Every structure is written in structure tokens, then in C-alpha cells.
Amino acid sequence: MERYIEKARVIMEALPYIREFSKKTVVIKYGGNAMESPQLKELVMQDIALLKLVGINVVIVHGGGPAISEMMQRLGKEPKFVDGYRYTDEETMEITEMVLSGLINKELVAAVNAHGIKAVGLSGKDNRLILAKKKGPKDIGMVGEIISIQPEVVQTLIASDYVPVISPVGVGEDGKTYNINADIAAGEIAIALKAYKLIYMTDIRGIYEDINDENSFLSTVNETAINRLKKEKKISEGMIPKIDSALKAVKQGVEKVHIIDGRIEHSLLLELLTDAGIGTEIARG
Numbered sequence: 001m002e003r004y005i006e007k008a009r010v011i012m013e014a015l016p017y018i019r020e021f022s023k024k025t026v027v028i029k030y031g032g033n034a035m036e037s038p039q040l041k042e043l044v045m046q047d048i049a050l051l052k053l054v055g056i057n058v059v060i061v062h063g064g065g066p067a068i069s070e071m072m073q074r075l076g077k078e079p080k081f082v083d084g085y086r087y088t089d090e091e092t093m094e095i096t097e098m099v100l101s102g103l104i105n106k107e108l109v110a111a112v113n114a115h116g117i118k119a120v121g122l123s124g125k126d127n128r129l130i131l132a133k134k135k136g137p138k139d140i141g142m143v144g145e146i147i148s149i150q151p152e153v154v155q156t157l158i159a160s161d162y163v164p165v166i167s168p169v170g171v172g173e174d175g176k177t178y179n180i181n182a183d184i185a186a187g188e189i190a191i192a193l194k195a196y197k198l199i200y201m202t203d204i205r206g207i208y209e210d211i212n213d214e215n216s217f218l219s220t221v222n223e224t225a226i227n228r229l230k231k232e233k234k235i236s237e238g239m240i241p242k243i244d245s246a247l248k249a250v251k252q253g254v255e256k257v258h259i260i261d262g263r264i265e266h267s268l269l270l271e272l273l274t275d276a277g278i279g280t281e282i283a284r285g
């Protein structure tokens with residue numbers, strides 16, 4: 001009997017967290033690297049179903065960098081990155097839109113639906129959710145910088161109990177299609193929705209002072225620490241847009257921002273509904 005009571009205790013550990021998060025909006029940035037294993041992906045979908053069923057307004061913003069690179073290679077194109085952004089010529093933009101707004105977006109929607117949860121896929125083009133312009137100052141092709149987020153369509157879906165699943169492809173005033181870094185899209189969408197929490201699921205435990213030293217893990221960083229880490233060039237590649245957008249979100253009112261390891265089984269449940277603080281918290285101040 002004690003064994004069963006212990007299980008009940010574990011479930012009860014979630015009660016204060018369910019109370020805290022119920023009816024609140026939580027934006028989850030689901031990175032391409034954390035999508036690579038089909039088994040893990042299924043566990044992520046289970047977590048999302050549970051979070052939705054306990055009353056959390058889950059919004060998914062997905063990436064898919066590795067899948068875009070793979071498709072480019074299949075089509076004989078070599079992926080190139082500049083400061084963590086994909087060099088996006090016209091053809092790469094077409095491939096990016098097909099992979100992100102087509103394959104990945106629809107696959108995620110179907111996977112959430114398979115758990116009996118209502119989900120609808122959108123890209124930044126739907127009702128001009130992500131209005132963008134060409135990013136400067138370097139010419140990296142059709143990479144976009146966000147001008148504004150028009151969150152009405154997402155708010156409408158949330159109000160009707162859907163999980164919105166968003167692909168980070170933006171549209172310009174010029175009608176052109178822009179490739180937006182998914183971390184930046186997630187941060188801006190969280191701000192526009194006045195989300196309570198923003199979680200970046202990635203392929204590393206969180207932020208390290210020294211990426212080669214397991215003992216240098218940082219469970220919390222604030223603006224001062226982030227500025228120092230950047231100045232000392234301790235943050236590189238894909239972590240740069242993540243940390244920049246995370247900090248911006250914290251400064252613009254998102255209550256809690258976390259970077260977690262999407263390779264850990266049930267990382268979302270651990271982060272949201274248990275006492276186990278996994279990952280790095282981006283703190284205010």
C-alpha cells in the first residue's frame with residue numbers, strides 16, 4: 001500500500017504548480033535539435049497533452065533547423081550560417097517554408113491531435129502573425145527581423161481551447177516571405193501574448209560558463225551575467241539568439257523564462273509541475 005501512497009504523493013507535488021499555471025499562457029519553443037528522436041518527440045507530445053488538460057494555455061513555436069539543412073543537402077545545396085542565422089537565398093527560403101510550415105508544422109499538429117487535444121497549425125503568414133523585414137546590416141538573404149506580432153489569431157485559438165502550433169516563417173509589408181530564427185519568434189510571441197512563462201527546449205542542459213566544463217553549469221543568469229558572458233565570448237552560435245530573446249522577454253514582462261534540455265524524458269513536466277528545477281532560469285535584474 002505504501003508504494004501506492006507514494007505515487008499519490010508524487011502526483012500531489014504537482015498541485016501547487018497546477019494552481020500557479022492553470023489558465024496561464026505558456027509558450028514552448030520546441031527546437032529542431034530536441035525533435036530528432038521520435039521516442040522523445042512522443043514523450044513531449046504526452047507532456048503537452050497533460051499540461052493542456054490541467055488547464056495551461058500551451059502555445060508551441062517550433063524550429064526545425066536540422067531538417068531544413070537535411071532537405072537542402074538532399075537538393076544539392078550546402079547550408080551556410082552567419083552568426084547563428086541560416087544564409088537564406090530565394091531557393092533556401094522556399095525549402096525553409098516547405099519544411100517548417102509544411103512538414104514539421106503539420107506533423108506536430110497531427111501528433112498533438114493524436115492525443116485527443118485540439119491543435120491548429122499556423123505560420124507567421126497567417127493573418128500576418130509575424131510581420132517582418134529583411135534583417136541587416138549584413139546581407140544574409142531572406143532572413144527576417146520581426147517588425148511586429150499580431151497575436152489576435154493566436155488569442156482567438158487559445159480562447160477556444162486550441163493549442164496553436166506556430167512555424168517561424170514571417171511575411172513582409174512587401175508580401176515577401178522571411179526566415180525568422182525560431183528562438184526570436186518564440187520570444188516575441190511570448191511578449192505579445194503577455195505569456196506567464198517561456199520555455200526554450202534545446203539540446204543542452206542550459207547555459208554553461210565554460211561549455212567544456214560540466215561543473216560550470218549556471219542554474220540562474222541575470223542581465224549582468226549575460227552581458228559578461230557575451231563580452232567574454234562564452235556564448236556562441238545558436239545560444240546567442242536564445243539568450244538575447246530570453247532576456248528581452250524577461251524585461252518585457254514574461255514572468256518566467258527557462259532554457260531546458262529537451263533530451264531529458266518528460267523535461268516539460270519536470271520543469272513545470274515538480275520541485276525539480278532543471279535547466280537555466282533567466283532572472284530579472
Ligand SMILES: Nc1ncnc2c1ncn2[C@@H]1O[C@H](COP(=O)(O)OP(=O)(O)O)[C@@H](O)[C@H]1O
Nearest residue numbers: 031032033202203204207208234235236238239
Ligand atoms: N555558454 C553556452 N552554454 C550552453 N550552450 C552553448 C553555450 N554557447 C554556445 N552554446 C551552444 O548552443 C547550442 C544550443 O543552440 P542551438 O544549437 O541553436 O539549439 P536549438 O536548435 O535547440 O535552438 C548548444 O548545443 C551549444 O553548442
Ligand SMILES: CC(=O)N[C@@H](CCC(=O)OP(=O)(O)O)C(=O)O
Nearest residue numbers: 032063064065085086180181182
Ligand atoms: C534565420 C534562421 O536561421 N532561421 C532558422 C529557422 C528554424 C530554427 O530556428 O530552428 P531551430 O530552433 O531548430 O534552430 C533556420 O533556418 O534554421
